[in-house]
């Protein structure tokens with residue numbers, strides 16, 4: 001495919017009308033109308049093959065995830081998604097691959113009424129850079145720096161599933177296998193159906209994260225600080241602490257785990273995935289004690305479980321304690337490039 005065929009294919013598959021897009025893909029720049037009284041929230045995330053995703057990742061999943069991780073950043077500041085630009089670099093341009101990639105992107109974009117308004121298409125090692133734009137009323141954005149001593153620390157959903165899913169893919173035998181992965185290999189015992197279900201659930205969390213956009217909007221005016229958990233809970237909560245000039249104490253026993261994670265992994269592995277695994281795309285936020293019950297109730301009404309995992313303390317850094325109150329050392333708080 002030639003460059004302009006690729007752009008046409010992406011534009012056609014991602015078509016979504018928004019009144020505020022006065023000029024979309026096709027010209028030298030998009031022309032976009034801002035709603036009055038709102039600030040523009042802008043965030044960029046890159047996914048590089050071999051760094052952020054495995055080389056055999058399905059293109060649909062890659063298109064979905066590139067948008068999901070960016071929407072997660074908008075969720076963390078409490079912004080409503082509106083527009084995106086896509087910089088796509090590929091070694092080869094295969095029509096089927098590009099179509100599936102665009103379909104994965106479009107599936108999630110439609111859910112959030114987000115319009116793809118431009119981008120860039122280049123040849124090179126596979127890499128996807130997305131910039132998303134959203135709206136937030138002046139003064140309403142969630143920030144990392146507002147946590148106060150005594151605030152509750154809460155996370156949405158469950159932690160560790162995506163990292164556990166990645167560890168399954170990295171096991172030499174593929175871990176507790178699904179039937180299709182196992183095709184043609186008679187030497188292996190058949191996995192129990194419940195194990196297959198759990199394995200699929202963890203892989204879905206890795207491949208198709210669901211950004212907590214609705215929850216970010218609910219947290220406006222309620223949370224004192226917020227971040228999305230992308231690199232690992234301890235690392236990301238550490239950013240909230242540093243920005244807020246405080247620390248946090250979390251109880252490992254309280255960390256929310258999915259039934260799939262409980263089923264397939266022992267306590268030590270679970271804890272590592274939950275504390276520092278990354279790729280969760282849950283929100284971690286703080287709220288004054290007095291507001292905790294109301295915020296948990298509002299999140300529950302939105303269909304999202306949330307769990308209090310600890311509190312903000314004066315001493316800097318993130319401390320993790322076990323059920324007996326002993327401190328747990330965290331070897332690697334989260335993913336970091338160049339380290």
Ligand code: ADP
Pocket residue numbers: 007010024025026027028029030085086087088116117118119120121
């Ligand atoms: P220019 O060379 O002037 O920067 P391009 O030829 O790169 O413009 O792009 C032509 C049009 O297609 C522009 O509107 C650009 O935003 C859009 N575009 C290019 N690549 C992508 C992409 N991967 N996704 C969405 N829009 C794209």
Ligand code: MG
Pocket residue numbers: 028
């Ligand atoms: Mg130009």
